[in-house]
Amino acid sequence: MHKEYFVGQGKKDGQVLRVKEQRKDRWKAYVHDTISGIAELDYTAMEEMAQHLDQLTKPPGSLGRLEKIAVQLAGITGSIKLQKQRKAVVVMAGDHGVCAEGVSAYPQEVTAQMVLNILDGGAAVNVLARQAGASVYCVDVGVKTEVKHERLLSCNVRRGTRNMAREAAMTLEEAYEAISVGIRIVDHLYQQGYRVLATGEMGIGNTTPSAAILSVLGGLPVIEVVGRGTGIDEEKLRHKAAVIERAIEVNQPDRQDAADVLAKVGGLEIAGLVGVILGAASRRCPVVIDGFISSAAALAAARMAPQSVSYMIASHLSEERGHQKMLDCIGLTPVLHVNMRLGEGTGAALLFPIIDSAAAIVNEMATFDGAGISR
Ligand SMILES: Cc1cc2ncn([C@H]3O[C@H](COP(=O)(O)O)[C@@H](O)[C@H]3O)c2cc1C
């Protein structure tokens, strides 16, 4: 059996990735190969960078998080010569069967409509990425209705998940296939020269599986991690919590097995983002994590491959309840506190200029000795 993935930017430079599905567990093996390719950070380069930062004309540590980012980038790239890199936000799009339970303030068709908006460059993520000189790639990994657009990366695994309040959202094979899509997209972008990646998503209803993932993997009561998403009222919030509790009860996900949790109470775009994160880490690229949904993917990636956490940068703290707890579970500290709660990769795009600034500080600041300044 053949599966064809169209990957590219428009018809001219588009290419088809042909994947032979020889064995049923092919995707799982591919994901695990990627995980075993994730290296430890280069601690020598990190030490060198810390020393370099202390020679620059400023009190030690006074550039705060910029310095921490510089040290992390040195560890990731293995070099203290940081360059301004090509950056891309990968927006994974998917629909959710659980929308049938009434968990979002918006109808499901908004997913496909927003995918077109993103492809036409009119969404918030496009604006913020343009400000940062970054590209946006939108991937259909699980949208319910067929979307046609020449810039769309069509990798649809399934036309939306099943309703997790009644049955498993995906089979394990589907979850691994969606993760594989993310890895393949990163491979493709890496070949195009992108070296900094960010996670984004579009999927009406996706704060519901994200909260479910956090509840199960974090061992936290649903009521502490469920939030208002697109803006539901108090009554709908209680209903959403009950739906998530039912989904966990019906599916009994194994909290020791992140892939099982993703399949049973996750989403196709969330699994796709797990692949983006694992793929970026295996390529030694930093991966900027957006808000609540992206962080659910980061949490699953962290459980599948603990070494991938070193490659993550948490861009911001979302207003969505549960996000701080999600980041705590992963062990990440968000850089920005700007009261956003949109998703799409907006917070991650906003962090790009800060990453470029960290690199510029390292490369352009004078040293105490060079500038003749007393310590
Ligand atoms: C117009 C519009 C644009 C969006 N961009 C991101 N989201 C965000 O809201 C959705 C999650 O919230 P919930 O779980 O409550 O549905 C996701 O699509 C997320 O990306 C949007 C939502 C809407 C309505």
Ligand SMILES: O=C(O)c1cccnc1
């Ligand atoms: O933090 C997010 O990513 C988020 C929060 C609410 C709705 N959509 C996305």
